[in-house]
Amino acid sequence: MADITRRRTVLVAGAAALASSALTGCSSGEERKGPDASTGSGTGGDTSPGGGGVELATVADIPVGGGKVFKDAEIVVTQPTAGEFKAFSAVCTHQGCTVSSISDGNIVCPCHQSLFKVSDGSVAGGPATRSLPLAKITVVDGKITLG
Numbered sequence: 001m002a003d004i005t006r007r008r009t010v011l012v013a014g015a016a017a018l019a020s021s022a023l024t025g026c027s028s029g030e031e032r033k034g035p036d037a038s039t040g041s042g043t044g045g046d047t048s049p050g051g052g053g054v055e056l057a058t059v060a061d062i063p064v065g066g067g068k069v070f071k072d073a074e075i076v077v078t079q080p081t082a083g084e085f086k087a088f089s090a091v092c093t094h095q096g097c098t099v100s101s102i103s104d105g106n107i108v109c110p111c112h113q114s115l116f117k118v119s120d121g122s123v124a125g126g127p128a129t130r131s132l133p134l135a136k137i138t139v140v141d142g143k144i145t146l147g
Contacts, residue, residue: 053147059085059139067102067118074098075135076107077144078118085139087146088121088132099132107132 056070056077062085067078069090076090076099088107090099097111106115106124114128121132138145 053138053145055143055145056137057144059142059144062144065105065118067107069099069101069107071098073146075137075146076102076132077137078102078107080119085137085144086119086121087135087137088116089135090132092128093130093132094126094128 054073056073056075057068059079062068062077062079064079064082067076067086069076071090074090076088078086078088080086091097092099092109092111092114094109094112094114097109099107099116100110101108102118105118107118107121108115109128112127113125114123115125116122116128116132117124121134123129123131136147138147
């Protein structure tokens with residue numbers, strides 16, 4: 001019976017060490033990169049055909065001065081001024097959390113309250129120190145498409 005208890009203790013300790021190691025990797029400054037982070041964002045004037053991407057929303061879904069987070073696509077789309085659309089990675093540059101909302105002209109990360117401007121993704125309030133990477137969108141016929 002003592003052998004079984006010892007084996008359980010070893011298994012539980014091993015699982016705890018593995019879980020601790022996995023969590024440490026997430027918080028050690030290692031960051032995830034958002035989708036298509038190396039490309040620019042589309043604007044209301046971008047009418048290039050056949051982006052071939054996933055349709056995210058219609059222009060009516062994105063409020064002027066605000067935006068909308070597409071959690072599954074890890075994208076946030078904003079409309080800083082009427083007819084101007086921007087897209088950024090929804091992955092916070094601080095510790096990789098997904099941003100959750102837009103408030104008062106800022107994209108908000110719920111983990112540590114980093115703020116990013118809807119106009120260009122730049123940091124409006126830390127702890128993040130780097131802008132959200134741009135993502136490519138296409139706006140055609142009132143539809144906003146990723147890519």
